[in-house]
Amino acid sequence: MDLREQVRQRYAEAARAAETGGGCGSGSCCEDGRPGDFGKALYSAEQHGELPDAAVLASLGCGNPTAVAELNEGETVLDLGSGGGIDVILSAKRVGPAGTAYGVDMTDEMLALARKNAAEAGVSNVHFLKGVIEQIPLPADSVDVVISNCVINLSVDKPAVLREIARVLKPGGRIGISDVVAQDHLTSEERASRGSYVGCIAGALSHSEYVAGLEAAGLDDVSVVFTHEVADGMHGAIVKATKTRQAQPRELPLLQPAARAGCC
Numbered sequence: 001m002d003l004r005e006q007v008r009q010r011y012a013e014a015a016r017a018a019e020t021g022g023g024c025g026s027g028s029c030c031e032d033g034r035p036g037d038f039g040k041a042l043y044s045a046e047q048h049g050e051l052p053d054a055a056v057l058a059s060l061g062c063g064n065p066t067a068v069a070e071l072n073e074g075e076t077v078l079d080l081g082s083g084g085g086i087d088v089i090l091s092a093k094r095v096g097p098a099g100t101a102y103g104v105d106m107t108d109e110m111l112a113l114a115r116k117n118a119a120e121a122g123v124s125n126v127h128f129l130k131g132v133i134e135q136i137p138l139p140a141d142s143v144d145v146v147i148s149n150c151v152i153n154l155s156v157d158k159p160a161v162l163r164e165i166a167r168v169l170k171p172g173g174r175i176g177i178s179d180v181v182a183q184d185h186l187t188s189e190e191r192a193s194r195g196s197y198v199g200c201i202a203g204a205l206s207h208s209e210y211v212a213g214l215e216a217a218g219l220d221d222v223s224v225v226f227t228h229e230v231a232d233g234m235h236g237a238i239v240k241a242t243k244t245r246q247a248q249p250r251e252l253p254l255l256q257p258a259a260r261a262g263c264c
């Protein structure tokens with residue numbers, strides 16, 4: 001089974017577990033048994049109050065991108081790998097009825113869960129699209145803010161994801177992404193020894209790989225800031241960048257997927 005299919009199956013299982021009140025399921029992003037440490041605890045009590053219990057239970061992120069993305073009324077937001085919909089719902093409330101929040105996910109079970117959670121939360125300015133984040137099903141220059149929570153590390157083609165982010169952003173658009181990021185000194189093998197690929201550890205980019213990847217995709221004002229350690233030398237991080245010019249992506253062989261595949 002290829003790596004993307006392993007990821008899809010693991011998160012289909014996590015969606016089914018959330019539906020039955022079982023939390024993350026086995027081996028998801030909270031596989032180390034410390035879900036609070038991984039990311040769920042990073043949402044405020046106020047944000048929890050805005051969400052159905054099922055959406056909080058289905059949260060599998062490693063940060064809180066809605067807290068860093070500074071969303072404004074009327075904006076269009078896109079969440080890559082939207083899972084149970086927690087960040088799409090929070091974004092939809094922040095941008096208001098004049099704005100729109102899109103979620104893209106490849107897993108049918110997650111899309112069904114997210115649509116149910118959004119209906120329960122009473123938000124209608126949301127759209128959950130089936131697709132892969134390496135080929136985002138939205139037109140160029142159509143999104144003000146791209147957010148994502150613990151998903152880019154799972155991609156088997158990270159340069160394609162970063163290029164797609166630059167493509168869909170409007171000029172002046174920005175990103176506010178949470179992800180797992182490794183310290184630069186860790187080799188691919190050392191990252192894989194700290195956790196699985198489907199558990200959001202082995203596929204993590206290093207700090208300098210992330211910065212170089214975003215710059216190669218044509219984004220500016222790039223920053224990657226560690227927030228909390230999730231494994232030895234591996235951190236939850238906030239990733240920010242802006243699109244100040246029409247992106248002209250460069251090839252960056254450093255990030256090619258084969259280097260990250262043999263891990264599970």
Ligand SMILES: C[S@@+](CC[C@H](N)C(=O)[O-])C[C@H]1O[C@@H](n2cnc3c(N)ncnc32)[C@H](O)[C@@H]1O
Pocket residue numbers: 007008011012029058059060061062080081082083084085086087104105106107110131132133134148149150151154155156200
């Ligand atoms: C760790 S969960 C995070 C879900 C959500 N962002 C959250 O914070 O709860 C990863 C999600 O990304 C989706 N996903 C992983 N790789 C993907 C890809 N290449 N394209 C689209 N969705 C993907 C999975 O189906 C899953 O719903």
